[in-house]
Amino acid sequence: MVEDDAFTAPQRLPAWSALAAHARRLASRPLSSLFADDPGRAKRLSLTCDNPAIPGEPALVADFSKQALDDAVIADLIQLARETRLDEGIHCLFTGGKVNFTEGRAAAHMAMRGSCPPPSGTGANTLAMRAFAFALRDGKLTGSTGKTIRHLVNIGIGGSDLGPRLVCEALADLYADGESPRVDFVANIDPRDLGAVLDRSDPTETLFVVSSKSFGTMETLANAEAARQWLRDALGADADLGAHFAAVSNEVKAATAFGVRPTRVFPLPDWVGGRYSVWSAIGLPALVAIGGAFDEFLSGAWAMDEHFRTTPFERNLPLWQALVGLWNTDFLAIETLAALPYAHALRSFPAWLQQLEMESNGKHTLRDGSDTYVNTAPIVWGGVGTVGQHAFHQLLYQGTRRVALDFIVPVGDDDPRQRALVDNALAQAAALMAGRSKEAARAQLAARNLPAAEIDRLAPHLVSPGNQPSTTLLLPRLDAFHLGALLALYEHKVFAQGWLWGINPFDQYGVELGKEMARALAEGLTDAQDASTARLAGIAEGLRQ
Ligand code: F6P
Numbered sequence: 001m002v003e004d005d006a007f008t009a010p011q012r013l014p015a016w017s018a019l020a021a022h023a024r025r026l027a028s029r030p031l032s033s034l035f036a037d038d039p040g041r042a043k044r045l046s047l048t049c050d051n052p053a054i055p056g057e058p059a060l061v062a063d064f065s066k067q068a069l070d071d072a073v074i075a076d077l078i079q080l081a082r083e084t085r086l087d088e089g090i091h092c093l094f095t096g097g098k099v100n101f102t103e104g105r106a107a108a109h110m111a112m113r114g115s116c117p118p119p120s121g122t123g124a125n126t127l128a129m130r131a132f133a134f135a136l137r138d139g140k141l142t143g144s145t146g147k148t149i150r151h152l153v154n155i156g157i158g159g160s161d162l163g164p165r166l167v168c169e170a171l172a173d174l175y176a177d178g179e180s181p182r183v184d185f186v187a188n189i190d191p192r193d194l195g196a197v198l199d200r201s202d203p204t205e206t207l208f209v210v211s212s213k214s215f216g217t218m219e220t221l222a223n224a225e226a227a228r229q230w231l232r233d234a235l236g237a238d239a240d241l242g243a244h245f246a247a248v249s250n251e252v253k254a255a256t257a258f259g260v261r262p263t264r265v266f267p268l269p270d271w272v273g274g275r276y277s278v279w280s281a282i283g284l285p286a287l288v289a290i291g292g293a294f295d296e297f298l299s300g301a302w303a304m305d306e307h308f309r310t311t312p313f314e315r316n317l318p319l320w321q322a323l324v325g326l327w328n329t330d331f332l333a334i335e336t337l338a339a340l341p342y343a344h345a346l347r348s349f350p351a352w353l354q355q356l357e358m359e360s361n362g363k364h365t366l367r368d369g370s371d372t373y374v375n376t377a378p379i380v381w382g383g384v385g386t387v388g389q390h391a392f393h394q395l396l397y398q399g400t401r402r403v404a405l406d407f408i409v410p411v412g413d414d415d416p417r418q419r420a421l422v423d424n425a426l427a428q429a430a431a432l433m434a435g436r437s438k439e440a441a442r443a444q445l446a447a448r449n450l451p452a453a454e455i456d457r458l459a460p461h462l463v464s465p466g467n468q469p470s471t472t473l474l475l476p477r478l479d480a481f482h483l484g485a486l487l488a489l490y491e492h493k494v495f496a497q498g499w500l501w502g503i504n505p506f507d508q509y510g511v512e513l514g515k516e517m518a519r520a521l522a523e524g525l526t527d528a529q530d531a532s533t534a535r536l537a538g539i540a541e542g543l544r545q
Contacts, residue, residue, distance in 0.1 A: 049317050062320065153184045165185045250270065339381070
Protein backbone atom coordinates (compact mmCIF):
# COMPACT_ATOMS: atom_id res chain seq x y z
CA MET A 1 0.00 0.00 0.00
CA VAL A 2 2.58 2.56 1.03
CA GLU A 3 4.80 1.78 -1.92
CA ASP A 4 2.05 2.30 -4.43
CA ASP A 5 2.57 5.11 -6.91
CA ALA A 6 -1.05 6.21 -6.68
CA PHE A 7 0.12 8.84 -4.24
CA THR A 8 -1.35 12.31 -4.61
CA ALA A 9 0.33 15.22 -2.86
CA PRO A 10 -2.11 16.55 -0.24
CA GLN A 11 -2.43 20.03 -1.72
CA ARG A 12 -3.87 18.44 -4.89
CA LEU A 13 -6.75 16.87 -2.99
CA PRO A 14 -10.23 18.48 -3.01
CA ALA A 15 -10.32 18.75 0.79
CA TRP A 16 -7.16 20.86 0.71
CA SER A 17 -8.85 23.48 -1.46
CA ALA A 18 -11.90 23.46 0.83
CA LEU A 19 -9.65 24.02 3.83
CA ALA A 20 -7.95 26.95 2.12
CA ALA A 21 -11.38 28.50 1.61
CA HIS A 22 -12.18 27.98 5.29
CA ALA A 23 -8.94 29.71 6.26
CA ARG A 24 -9.97 32.73 4.20
CA ARG A 25 -13.46 32.64 5.70
CA LEU A 26 -12.18 32.57 9.28
CA ALA A 27 -9.18 34.85 8.84
CA SER A 28 -10.74 37.85 10.52
CA ARG A 29 -12.76 35.97 13.17
CA PRO A 30 -11.38 36.53 16.68
CA LEU A 31 -11.05 33.17 18.42
CA SER A 32 -13.31 34.23 21.27
CA SER A 33 -16.09 35.10 18.84
CA LEU A 34 -16.33 31.46 17.80
CA PHE A 35 -17.94 30.79 21.17
CA ALA A 36 -20.58 33.48 20.74
CA ASP A 37 -24.07 32.01 20.25
CA ASP A 38 -22.58 28.52 20.40
CA PRO A 39 -22.88 27.25 23.96
CA GLY A 40 -22.18 23.71 22.83
CA ARG A 41 -18.86 24.46 21.12
CA ALA A 42 -16.59 23.42 24.00
CA LYS A 43 -18.28 20.04 24.42
CA ARG A 44 -18.57 19.37 20.70
CA LEU A 45 -14.89 20.08 20.07
CA SER A 46 -13.64 17.97 22.98
CA LEU A 47 -12.70 14.30 22.74
CA THR A 48 -11.87 11.62 25.29
CA CYS A 49 -9.92 8.40 25.27
CA ASP A 50 -11.36 5.84 27.68
CA ASN A 51 -9.48 4.01 30.39
CA PRO A 52 -10.67 0.40 30.22
CA ALA A 53 -9.33 -0.18 33.74
CA ILE A 54 -11.48 2.55 35.30
CA PRO A 55 -14.92 2.66 33.66
CA GLY A 56 -16.32 6.19 33.70
CA GLU A 57 -12.95 7.86 34.14
CA PRO A 58 -11.37 9.03 30.88
CA ALA A 59 -7.69 8.32 30.37
CA LEU A 60 -7.39 11.68 28.70
CA VAL A 61 -9.64 14.61 27.72
CA ALA A 62 -8.63 16.84 24.81
CA ASP A 63 -10.33 20.21 24.37
CA PHE A 64 -9.76 21.57 20.87
CA SER A 65 -12.37 24.35 21.19
CA LYS A 66 -9.72 27.06 21.70
CA GLN A 67 -8.34 26.23 18.25
CA ALA A 68 -9.08 28.67 15.41
CA LEU A 69 -11.52 26.42 13.60
CA ASP A 70 -15.16 25.41 13.50
CA ASP A 71 -17.20 22.32 12.69
CA ALA A 72 -16.93 22.88 8.96
CA VAL A 73 -13.15 22.98 9.20
CA ILE A 74 -13.08 19.79 11.26
CA ALA A 75 -15.33 18.11 8.70
CA ASP A 76 -12.99 18.98 5.84
CA LEU A 77 -9.91 18.03 7.85
CA ILE A 78 -11.52 14.63 8.35
CA GLN A 79 -12.34 14.57 4.66
CA LEU A 80 -8.64 15.16 3.98
CA ALA A 81 -7.85 12.13 6.13
CA ARG A 82 -10.28 10.14 4.03
CA GLU A 83 -8.89 11.43 0.73
CA THR A 84 -5.37 10.43 1.81
CA ARG A 85 -6.77 6.99 2.74
CA LEU A 86 -5.46 7.29 6.29
CA ASP A 87 -7.66 4.35 7.28
CA GLU A 88 -5.46 2.18 5.07
CA GLY A 89 -2.40 3.79 6.61
CA ILE A 90 -3.54 2.92 10.12
CA HIS A 91 -4.28 -0.63 9.02
CA CYS A 92 -0.84 -0.79 7.43
CA LEU A 93 0.79 0.51 10.62
CA PHE A 94 -0.89 -2.06 12.86
CA THR A 95 -0.41 -5.01 10.51
CA GLY A 96 3.33 -4.66 10.02
CA GLY A 97 3.17 -2.88 6.67
CA LYS A 98 6.29 -1.11 5.46
CA VAL A 99 5.23 2.36 6.54
CA ASN A 100 8.94 3.16 6.85
CA PHE A 101 9.03 3.13 3.09
CA THR A 102 12.58 4.39 2.55
CA GLU A 103 14.17 1.69 4.72
CA GLY A 104 11.55 -0.90 3.75
CA ARG A 105 10.54 -1.63 7.31
CA ALA A 106 7.46 -1.80 9.51
CA ALA A 107 7.12 0.59 12.44
CA ALA A 108 5.58 -1.71 15.00
CA HIS A 109 6.54 -0.14 18.34
CA MET A 110 2.92 -0.81 19.32
CA ALA A 111 3.78 -4.54 19.35
CA MET A 112 5.99 -3.88 22.38
CA ARG A 113 2.83 -3.06 24.33
CA GLY A 114 0.74 -5.88 22.90
CA SER A 115 -1.32 -3.79 20.52
CA CYS A 116 -0.43 -5.75 17.40
CA PRO A 117 1.49 -8.89 16.47
CA PRO A 118 5.24 -8.34 16.20
CA PRO A 119 6.52 -8.49 12.62
CA SER A 120 9.29 -11.00 12.01
CA GLY A 121 12.73 -10.23 13.32
CA THR A 122 14.64 -10.38 16.57
CA GLY A 123 14.36 -8.27 19.66
CA ALA A 124 10.64 -8.41 20.26
CA ASN A 125 11.26 -10.61 23.26
CA THR A 126 12.24 -8.55 26.29
CA LEU A 127 12.17 -11.36 28.84
CA ALA A 128 15.95 -11.45 29.30
CA MET A 129 16.08 -7.67 29.67
CA ARG A 130 13.22 -7.72 32.17
CA ALA A 131 14.85 -10.46 34.24
CA PHE A 132 18.07 -8.45 34.32
CA ALA A 133 16.26 -5.22 35.21
CA PHE A 134 14.32 -6.79 38.05
CA ALA A 135 17.47 -8.51 39.39
CA LEU A 136 19.16 -5.13 39.39
CA ARG A 137 16.13 -3.40 40.97
CA ASP A 138 15.93 -6.12 43.63
CA GLY A 139 19.60 -5.75 44.56
CA LYS A 140 20.64 -9.15 43.27
CA LEU A 141 23.51 -7.98 41.07
CA THR A 142 27.00 -7.43 42.41
CA GLY A 143 29.97 -5.58 41.00
CA SER A 144 33.55 -6.83 40.61
CA THR A 145 34.28 -6.32 44.33
CA GLY A 146 31.21 -8.28 45.40
CA LYS A 147 29.29 -5.21 46.52
CA THR A 148 25.64 -4.87 45.48
CA ILE A 149 24.99 -2.70 42.44
CA ARG A 150 22.89 0.24 43.63
CA HIS A 151 23.37 2.77 40.82
CA LEU A 152 22.54 2.53 37.12
CA VAL A 153 23.97 5.06 34.67
CA ASN A 154 22.40 5.03 31.21
CA ILE A 155 24.79 6.22 28.51
CA GLY A 156 22.83 7.04 25.35
CA ILE A 157 21.52 9.93 23.29
CA GLY A 158 18.39 10.83 21.29
CA GLY A 159 15.85 8.05 21.43
CA SER A 160 18.28 6.00 23.53
CA ASP A 161 18.03 8.63 26.24
CA LEU A 162 15.01 10.94 25.99
CA GLY A 163 12.27 8.34 26.45
CA PRO A 164 13.68 6.44 29.45
CA ARG A 165 14.90 9.74 30.95
CA LEU A 166 11.39 11.20 30.71
CA VAL A 167 9.80 8.11 32.27
CA CYS A 168 12.31 8.05 35.13
CA GLU A 169 11.99 11.77 35.79
CA ALA A 170 8.23 11.57 35.71
CA LEU A 171 7.68 8.42 37.73
CA ALA A 172 10.72 7.18 39.65
CA ASP A 173 9.74 8.84 42.92
CA LEU A 174 6.18 7.48 42.61
CA TYR A 175 7.33 3.88 42.37
CA ALA A 176 10.62 3.86 44.26
CA ASP A 177 10.85 1.50 47.20
CA GLY A 178 13.52 2.08 49.83
CA GLU A 179 16.10 -0.07 48.10
CA SER A 180 15.58 0.64 44.39
CA PRO A 181 18.78 1.68 42.64
CA ARG A 182 19.48 5.28 41.71
CA VAL A 183 19.19 5.86 37.95
CA ASP A 184 21.15 8.59 36.14
CA PHE A 185 21.40 9.55 32.50
CA VAL A 186 24.37 10.78 30.50
CA ALA A 187 23.90 11.85 26.88
CA ASN A 188 26.22 14.68 25.88
CA ILE A 189 29.83 14.18 24.79
CA ASP A 190 30.62 17.25 26.93
CA PRO A 191 32.88 15.76 29.67
CA ARG A 192 30.91 17.74 32.24
CA ASP A 193 27.85 15.54 31.65
CA LEU A 194 29.44 12.21 32.57
CA GLY A 195 31.79 13.95 34.99
CA ALA A 196 28.97 15.34 37.08
CA VAL A 197 27.50 11.87 37.48
CA LEU A 198 30.82 10.13 38.20
CA ASP A 199 31.65 12.74 40.84
CA ARG A 200 28.76 11.45 42.90
CA SER A 201 29.16 7.74 42.11
CA ASP A 202 30.82 4.81 43.83
CA PRO A 203 32.52 2.62 41.19
CA THR A 204 32.02 -0.52 43.26
CA GLU A 205 28.23 -0.07 43.16
CA THR A 206 27.76 1.42 39.67
CA LEU A 207 26.59 -0.30 36.49
CA PHE A 208 26.61 1.43 33.10
CA VAL A 209 23.99 0.61 30.46
CA VAL A 210 25.34 1.53 27.03
CA SER A 211 22.15 2.21 25.07
CA SER A 212 22.76 2.49 21.37
CA LYS A 213 20.79 0.67 18.70
CA SER A 214 23.72 1.11 16.28
CA PHE A 215 26.48 0.92 18.89
CA GLY A 216 28.10 3.47 16.63
CA THR A 217 26.99 6.85 17.97
CA MET A 218 30.06 8.96 18.66
CA GLU A 219 28.85 10.57 21.86
CA THR A 220 27.73 7.28 23.38
CA LEU A 221 30.93 5.39 22.54
CA ALA A 222 33.14 8.21 23.83
CA ASN A 223 31.24 8.30 27.12
CA ALA A 224 31.25 4.51 27.43
CA GLU A 225 35.03 4.45 26.98
CA ALA A 226 35.45 7.24 29.57
CA ALA A 227 33.25 5.31 32.01
CA ARG A 228 35.29 2.17 31.41
CA GLN A 229 38.53 4.06 32.13
CA TRP A 230 37.00 5.50 35.29
CA LEU A 231 36.17 2.00 36.49
CA ARG A 232 39.62 0.70 35.56
CA ASP A 233 41.33 3.57 37.41
CA ALA A 234 39.22 2.90 40.49
CA LEU A 235 38.98 -0.91 40.51
CA GLY A 236 42.32 -1.88 38.96
CA ALA A 237 43.37 -3.17 35.56
CA ASP A 238 42.51 -6.74 36.49
CA ALA A 239 38.99 -6.00 37.72
CA ASP A 240 36.13 -7.81 36.00
CA LEU A 241 34.57 -4.76 34.37
CA GLY A 242 31.95 -6.94 32.70
CA ALA A 243 30.17 -6.87 36.06
CA HIS A 244 29.67 -3.15 35.62
CA PHE A 245 28.25 -3.03 32.11
CA ALA A 246 25.16 -3.95 30.13
CA ALA A 247 24.10 -2.81 26.68
CA VAL A 248 20.92 -2.26 24.72
CA SER A 249 21.90 -2.66 21.11
CA ASN A 250 21.40 -4.70 17.98
CA GLU A 251 25.15 -4.76 17.37
CA VAL A 252 25.94 -7.65 19.70
CA LYS A 253 29.44 -8.20 18.30
CA ALA A 254 30.40 -4.55 18.81
CA ALA A 255 28.96 -4.51 22.31
CA THR A 256 30.77 -7.69 23.37
CA ALA A 257 33.98 -6.42 21.77
CA PHE A 258 33.63 -3.38 24.02
CA GLY A 259 33.50 -5.68 27.03
CA VAL A 260 29.82 -6.27 27.65
CA ARG A 261 28.96 -9.85 28.54
CA PRO A 262 26.91 -11.46 25.71
CA THR A 263 24.15 -12.31 28.18
CA ARG A 264 23.86 -8.62 29.01
CA VAL A 265 23.41 -7.32 25.49
CA PHE A 266 19.69 -6.76 24.95
CA PRO A 267 18.58 -6.16 21.34
CA LEU A 268 15.63 -4.19 20.09
CA PRO A 269 13.76 -4.96 16.86
CA ASP A 270 14.78 -3.08 13.73
CA TRP A 271 11.07 -2.28 13.32
CA VAL A 272 11.24 -0.10 16.43
CA GLY A 273 12.63 3.32 15.60
CA GLY A 274 14.92 5.06 18.10
CA ARG A 275 12.45 7.78 19.04
CA TYR A 276 9.71 5.16 19.40
CA SER A 277 11.80 2.74 21.47
CA VAL A 278 11.08 3.46 25.15
CA TRP A 279 8.66 0.48 25.11
CA SER A 280 11.47 -1.88 24.08
CA ALA A 281 14.73 -2.87 25.80
CA ILE A 282 15.71 0.81 25.61
CA GLY A 283 13.25 1.15 28.48
CA LEU A 284 15.58 -0.86 30.75
CA PRO A 285 16.47 2.07 33.04
CA ALA A 286 12.78 2.87 33.39
CA LEU A 287 12.03 -0.73 34.35
CA VAL A 288 14.74 -0.51 37.03
CA ALA A 289 13.29 2.76 38.30
CA ILE A 290 9.58 1.90 38.33
CA GLY A 291 9.53 -1.89 38.37
CA GLY A 292 6.18 -3.53 37.69
CA ALA A 293 4.56 -0.16 36.99
CA PHE A 294 6.28 -0.41 33.60
CA ASP A 295 3.44 -2.75 32.63
CA GLU A 296 0.94 -0.03 33.54
CA PHE A 297 2.96 2.33 31.33
CA LEU A 298 2.55 -0.20 28.50
CA SER A 299 -1.17 -0.53 29.30
CA GLY A 300 -1.73 3.19 28.99
CA ALA A 301 -0.12 3.15 25.56
CA TRP A 302 -2.19 0.07 24.65
CA ALA A 303 -5.37 1.96 25.53
CA MET A 304 -4.38 4.81 23.23
CA ASP A 305 -3.40 2.34 20.49
CA GLU A 306 -6.83 0.74 20.67
CA HIS A 307 -8.47 4.15 20.57
CA PHE A 308 -6.45 5.21 17.52
CA ARG A 309 -6.96 1.92 15.72
CA THR A 310 -10.70 1.55 16.31
CA THR A 311 -12.27 4.97 16.87
CA PRO A 312 -14.04 6.63 13.92
CA PHE A 313 -12.22 9.65 12.59
CA GLU A 314 -14.96 11.93 13.94
CA ARG A 315 -13.96 11.09 17.54
CA ASN A 316 -10.36 9.95 17.07
CA LEU A 317 -8.15 11.90 19.47
CA PRO A 318 -4.68 11.36 17.93
CA LEU A 319 -6.15 12.06 14.50
CA TRP A 320 -7.66 15.36 15.66
CA GLN A 321 -4.28 16.27 17.22
CA ALA A 322 -2.71 15.58 13.83
CA LEU A 323 -5.37 17.41 11.81
CA VAL A 324 -5.41 20.47 14.06
CA GLY A 325 -1.62 20.60 13.87
CA LEU A 326 -1.79 20.44 10.07
CA TRP A 327 -4.46 23.17 10.04
CA ASN A 328 -2.28 25.46 12.15
CA THR A 329 0.87 24.73 10.13
CA ASP A 330 -0.47 24.73 6.58
CA PHE A 331 -3.53 27.00 6.70
CA LEU A 332 -2.81 29.45 9.50
CA ALA A 333 0.95 29.63 8.78
CA ILE A 334 1.77 29.04 12.45
CA GLU A 335 5.42 28.03 12.50
CA THR A 336 5.86 26.71 16.03
CA LEU A 337 4.17 24.45 18.53
CA ALA A 338 4.80 25.03 22.23
CA ALA A 339 4.46 22.01 24.50
CA LEU A 340 3.51 23.33 27.93
CA PRO A 341 3.34 20.53 30.50
CA TYR A 342 1.91 21.85 33.77
CA ALA A 343 3.80 19.28 35.86
CA HIS A 344 7.34 19.43 37.22
CA ALA A 345 7.52 15.70 36.57
CA LEU A 346 7.10 16.38 32.83
CA ARG A 347 9.88 18.96 32.59
CA SER A 348 11.68 16.74 30.01
CA PHE A 349 8.54 16.25 27.92
CA PRO A 350 9.28 19.16 25.49
CA ALA A 351 12.71 17.70 24.71
CA TRP A 352 11.21 14.24 24.11
CA LEU A 353 8.53 15.73 21.87
CA GLN A 354 11.08 17.75 19.92
CA GLN A 355 12.82 14.59 18.79
CA LEU A 356 9.57 12.75 18.15
CA GLU A 357 8.03 15.50 16.01
CA MET A 358 11.05 17.19 14.43
CA GLU A 359 13.14 14.11 13.71
CA SER A 360 10.05 12.27 12.44
CA ASN A 361 8.41 14.94 10.30
CA GLY A 362 11.16 17.51 9.78
CA LYS A 363 11.30 16.44 6.12
CA HIS A 364 10.40 17.70 2.66
CA THR A 365 10.57 14.68 0.37
CA LEU A 366 7.32 12.93 -0.46
CA ARG A 367 6.53 9.24 -0.85
CA ASP A 368 7.01 9.53 -4.62
CA GLY A 369 10.42 11.21 -4.31
CA SER A 370 9.20 14.68 -5.20
CA ASP A 371 9.57 17.72 -2.96
CA THR A 372 6.65 18.86 -0.87
CA TYR A 373 5.05 22.24 -1.53
CA VAL A 374 3.49 22.48 1.93
CA ASN A 375 5.00 23.00 5.37
CA THR A 376 5.56 19.87 7.42
CA ALA A 377 6.64 19.54 11.06
CA PRO A 378 6.44 22.73 13.16
CA ILE A 379 9.30 23.91 15.31
CA VAL A 380 8.54 22.31 18.64
CA TRP A 381 9.63 24.04 21.81
CA GLY A 382 8.19 24.56 25.26
CA GLY A 383 8.72 24.55 28.95
CA VAL A 384 7.12 23.52 32.17
CA GLY A 385 4.27 25.53 33.65
CA THR A 386 3.98 27.65 35.71
CA VAL A 387 7.72 28.47 35.30
CA GLY A 388 7.27 29.46 31.65
CA GLN A 389 4.77 32.12 32.67
CA HIS A 390 7.70 33.98 34.19
CA ALA A 391 10.00 33.44 31.25
CA PHE A 392 8.46 33.36 27.73
CA HIS A 393 4.71 33.89 28.09
CA GLN A 394 5.17 37.65 27.63
CA LEU A 395 5.94 37.02 23.95
CA LEU A 396 2.80 34.92 23.66
CA TYR A 397 0.74 37.80 25.07
CA GLN A 398 2.22 40.78 23.29
CA GLY A 399 4.74 39.58 20.74
CA THR A 400 4.36 39.58 16.97
CA ARG A 401 4.05 35.86 16.44
CA ARG A 402 1.17 33.42 16.50
CA VAL A 403 2.08 30.19 18.37
CA ALA A 404 0.12 26.95 18.69
CA LEU A 405 0.01 25.77 22.28
CA ASP A 406 -0.49 22.32 23.82
CA PHE A 407 -1.32 22.58 27.51
CA ILE A 408 -0.71 19.20 29.12
CA VAL A 409 -2.41 19.18 32.51
CA PRO A 410 -2.47 16.30 34.99
CA VAL A 411 -5.26 17.25 37.43
CA GLY A 412 -3.81 15.34 40.40
CA ASP A 413 -4.92 15.76 44.00
CA ASP A 414 -6.43 18.53 46.10
CA ASP A 415 -3.21 20.01 47.40
CA PRO A 416 -3.70 23.80 47.16
CA ARG A 417 -0.55 24.22 45.07
CA GLN A 418 -1.60 21.43 42.74
CA ARG A 419 -4.97 23.10 42.36
CA ALA A 420 -3.25 26.42 41.65
CA LEU A 421 -1.08 24.72 39.02
CA VAL A 422 -4.15 23.44 37.17
CA ASP A 423 -5.95 26.78 37.53
CA ASN A 424 -2.93 28.54 36.03
CA ALA A 425 -2.90 26.25 33.00
CA LEU A 426 -6.61 26.85 32.33
CA ALA A 427 -6.23 30.58 32.96
CA GLN A 428 -3.27 30.92 30.57
CA ALA A 429 -5.13 29.18 27.75
CA ALA A 430 -8.14 31.42 28.33
CA ALA A 431 -6.16 34.65 28.59
CA LEU A 432 -4.04 33.87 25.54
CA MET A 433 -7.20 33.25 23.55
CA ALA A 434 -9.12 36.30 24.81
CA GLY A 435 -6.29 38.82 25.05
CA ARG A 436 -7.02 42.31 26.33
CA SER A 437 -8.59 44.96 24.10
CA LYS A 438 -7.67 48.63 24.15
CA GLU A 439 -11.04 49.39 25.74
CA ALA A 440 -10.38 46.87 28.50
CA ALA A 441 -6.92 48.34 28.99
CA ARG A 442 -8.34 51.85 29.33
CA ALA A 443 -10.97 50.64 31.77
CA GLN A 444 -8.31 48.91 33.86
CA LEU A 445 -6.24 52.09 34.00
CA ALA A 446 -9.28 54.23 34.73
CA ALA A 447 -10.08 51.99 37.65
CA ARG A 448 -6.76 53.11 39.10
CA ASN A 449 -7.97 56.70 38.93
CA LEU A 450 -5.12 57.70 36.63
CA PRO A 451 -5.33 61.03 34.81
CA ALA A 452 -6.72 60.86 31.29
CA ALA A 453 -3.36 61.73 29.73
CA GLU A 454 -1.72 58.84 31.57
CA ILE A 455 -4.47 56.50 30.44
CA ASP A 456 -3.95 57.64 26.83
CA ARG A 457 -0.22 57.12 27.20
CA LEU A 458 -0.26 53.66 28.82
CA ALA A 459 -3.32 51.95 27.29
CA PRO A 460 -1.61 50.86 24.03
CA HIS A 461 1.08 49.15 26.08
CA LEU A 462 -1.44 47.02 27.94
CA VAL A 463 -3.16 45.64 24.85
CA SER A 464 -2.76 41.88 24.28
CA PRO A 465 -4.03 40.70 20.87
CA GLY A 466 -4.97 37.24 22.13
CA ASN A 467 -6.04 34.76 19.46
CA GLN A 468 -3.36 32.25 20.41
CA PRO A 469 -4.84 28.82 19.59
CA SER A 470 -4.43 26.02 22.08
CA THR A 471 -5.38 22.46 22.85
CA THR A 472 -5.76 21.51 26.48
CA LEU A 473 -5.08 17.87 27.40
CA LEU A 474 -6.42 16.94 30.82
CA LEU A 475 -5.17 13.75 32.49
CA PRO A 476 -6.73 12.59 35.78
CA ARG A 477 -3.23 12.16 37.28
CA LEU A 478 0.34 11.55 36.21
CA ASP A 479 1.09 7.91 36.81
CA ALA A 480 2.56 5.16 34.64
CA PHE A 481 -0.71 4.42 32.84
CA HIS A 482 -1.46 8.04 31.94
CA LEU A 483 2.10 8.78 30.88
CA GLY A 484 1.96 5.78 28.54
CA ALA A 485 -1.30 7.02 27.05
CA LEU A 486 0.13 10.53 26.60
CA LEU A 487 3.29 9.38 24.81
CA ALA A 488 1.34 7.03 22.54
CA LEU A 489 -1.05 9.86 21.68
CA TYR A 490 1.81 11.93 20.28
CA GLU A 491 3.38 8.93 18.51
CA HIS A 492 0.13 8.38 16.62
CA LYS A 493 -0.33 12.09 15.97
CA VAL A 494 3.10 12.14 14.34
CA PHE A 495 2.38 9.03 12.27
CA ALA A 496 -0.93 10.47 11.06
CA GLN A 497 0.68 13.80 10.12
CA GLY A 498 3.45 12.02 8.22
CA TRP A 499 0.82 10.06 6.32
CA LEU A 500 -1.24 13.19 5.57
CA TRP A 501 1.83 15.10 4.33
CA GLY A 502 3.09 12.06 2.41
CA ILE A 503 6.48 11.93 4.16
CA ASN A 504 8.22 9.15 6.10
CA PRO A 505 8.18 9.72 9.90
CA PHE A 506 10.50 6.78 10.54
CA ASP A 507 13.85 7.56 8.90
CA GLN A 508 16.39 10.30 9.69
CA TYR A 509 18.80 10.69 6.80
CA GLY A 510 19.23 14.39 7.52
CA VAL A 511 21.10 14.04 10.79
CA GLU A 512 23.67 11.79 9.10
CA LEU A 513 24.99 14.86 7.27
CA GLY A 514 25.86 16.59 10.53
CA LYS A 515 27.60 13.48 11.80
CA GLU A 516 29.72 13.30 8.61
CA MET A 517 30.72 16.96 8.99
CA ALA A 518 31.69 16.40 12.64
CA ARG A 519 33.83 13.40 11.69
CA ALA A 520 35.63 15.47 9.01
CA LEU A 521 36.36 18.21 11.53
CA ALA A 522 37.54 15.69 14.11
CA GLU A 523 39.93 14.26 11.53
CA GLY A 524 41.24 17.73 10.81
CA LEU A 525 40.04 17.66 7.20
CA THR A 526 39.66 21.41 7.15
CA ASP A 527 40.38 21.65 3.43
CA ALA A 528 36.95 20.11 2.92
CA GLN A 529 35.43 22.87 5.01
CA ASP A 530 34.06 26.25 3.98
CA ALA A 531 36.34 29.20 4.78
CA SER A 532 34.32 30.24 7.83
CA THR A 533 34.37 26.82 9.44
CA ALA A 534 38.05 26.23 8.66
CA ARG A 535 38.92 29.62 10.19
CA LEU A 536 36.80 29.00 13.27
CA ALA A 537 38.42 25.58 13.74
CA GLY A 538 41.80 27.27 13.62
CA ILE A 539 40.81 29.92 16.15
CA ALA A 540 39.34 27.27 18.45
CA GLU A 541 42.63 25.36 18.24
CA GLY A 542 44.47 28.48 19.28
CA LEU A 543 42.15 29.13 22.18
CA ARG A 544 42.31 25.54 23.46
CA GLN A 545 44.17 25.41 26.75
O1 F6P B 1 19.68 11.50 16.05
C1 F6P B 1 19.97 10.46 15.19
C2 F6P B 1 19.78 9.17 15.93
O2 F6P B 1 20.02 8.09 15.05
C3 F6P B 1 18.40 9.02 16.57
O3 F6P B 1 17.41 8.67 15.65
C4 F6P B 1 18.68 7.99 17.60
O4 F6P B 1 17.66 7.92 18.59
C5 F6P B 1 20.01 8.51 18.16
O5 F6P B 1 20.69 9.05 17.03
C6 F6P B 1 20.85 7.46 18.86
O6 F6P B 1 21.11 6.40 17.98
P1 F6P B 1 21.69 5.02 18.61
O7 F6P B 1 20.61 4.47 19.52
O8 F6P B 1 21.97 4.15 17.44
O9 F6P B 1 22.92 5.38 19.39
